Amino acid sequence: MQPHALIRCSWGASAVKNGKQKFFTCLFLLALAATAVYGAFSAREDTAALMNVSWSSHTVILDAGHGGEDGGAISLSGATESGINLAIAKKLDGIFGLYGVQTVMLRTEDVSLHSEGASTLREKKSSDLQNRVARISSFEDATLISIHQNSYTGGAQYHGAQVFYANGELSRPLAERTQNVLRETLDPSNQRTVAPVPSGVYLMNHVSCQAILVECGFLSNPEEDRLLQDSGYQTKVAAALAGAYLQDRCAISTEEEGA
Numbered sequence: 001m002q003p004h005a006l007i008r009c010s011w012g013a014s015a016v017k018n019g020k021q022k023f024f025t026c027l028f029l030l031a032l033a034a035t036a037v038y039g040a041f042s043a044r045e046d047t048a049a050l051m052n053v054s055w056s057s058h059t060v061i062l063d064a065g066h067g068g069e070d071g072g073a074i075s076l077s078g079a080t081e082s083g084i085n086l087a088i089a090k091k092l093d094g095i096f097g098l099y100g101v102q103t104v105m106l107r108t109e110d111v112s113l114h115s116e117g118a119s120t121l122r123e124k125k126s127s128d129l130q131n132r133v134a135r136i137s138s139f140e141d142a143t144l145i146s147i148h149q150n151s152y153t154g155g156a157q158y159h160g161a162q163v164f165y166a167n168g169e170l171s172r173p174l175a176e177r178t179q180n181v182l183r184e185t186l187d188p189s190n191q192r193t194v195a196p197v198p199s200g201v202y203l204m205n206h207v208s209c210q211a212i213l214v215e216c217g218f219l220s221n222p223e224e225d226r227l228l229q230d231s232g233y234q235t236k237v238a239a240a241l242a243g244a245y246l247q248d249r250c251a252i253s254t255e256e257e258g259a
């Protein structure tokens with residue numbers, strides 16, 4: 001599968017102007033999002049230039065949760081949540097590059113984003129979250145996708161991705177779409193439904209943009225622990241998140257045209 005070649009022959013140099021064309025563009029991009037699961041994501045800038053569609057003015061902020069001393073949850077096999085979050089965020093960034101979606105990654109390495117003055121772990125964590133909020137708030141027109149992994153200390157029985165959202169109706173449709181695509185792509189038996197983000201999640205409760213937090217699976221479940229560390233599975237998760245986002249932008253774009 002060579003998505004780059006497909007983009008070139010189907011897209012050409014023509015700009016997408018009218019609604020009908022945009023509709024087919026959406027269909028095309030969604031189909032490509034599905035095939036992107038097994039595609040290669042190397043020629044990012046090359047393809048990004050070809051995919052300069054109307055949503056390129058909108059920024060997607062990718063937040064790989066935790067980092068540095070704060071590894072987040074520890075999996076049954078000893079992997080840290082922060083590393084898995086970052087791996088999925090990087091893959092998502094690569095896939096978005098194929099579509100010309102403008103992205104910002106809050107972290108690209110295994111680091112905490114705290115300011116210099118912070119010394120204790122508690123201070124560093126607090127400073128890290130405040131800095132993430134400040135960065136997110138500096139974008140006028142953005143969507144936040146915060147990536148995390150779930151864990152349950154009481155046993156291994158729980159599994160399945162779940163999407164949380166902030167700012168009510170601004171984000172709920174994207175959360176629903178993401179939950180649906182994750183279910184269809186990863187685990188049709190997953191019965192989990194979207195929910196407003198709990199009040200204790202600092203970052204999500206201090207941003208005003210469209211924002212979802214995705215718990216991609218349970219590190220306390222042996223099967224999901226194994227899968228979430230698998231590069232192919234991480235790509236599948238990332239492609240599902242990208243597909244749902246593109247679907248959402250298409251819906252918003254169509255609504256705006258009809259208004």
Ligand SMILES: [Zn+2]
Nearest residue numbers: 065072148149
């Ligand atoms: Zn987390």
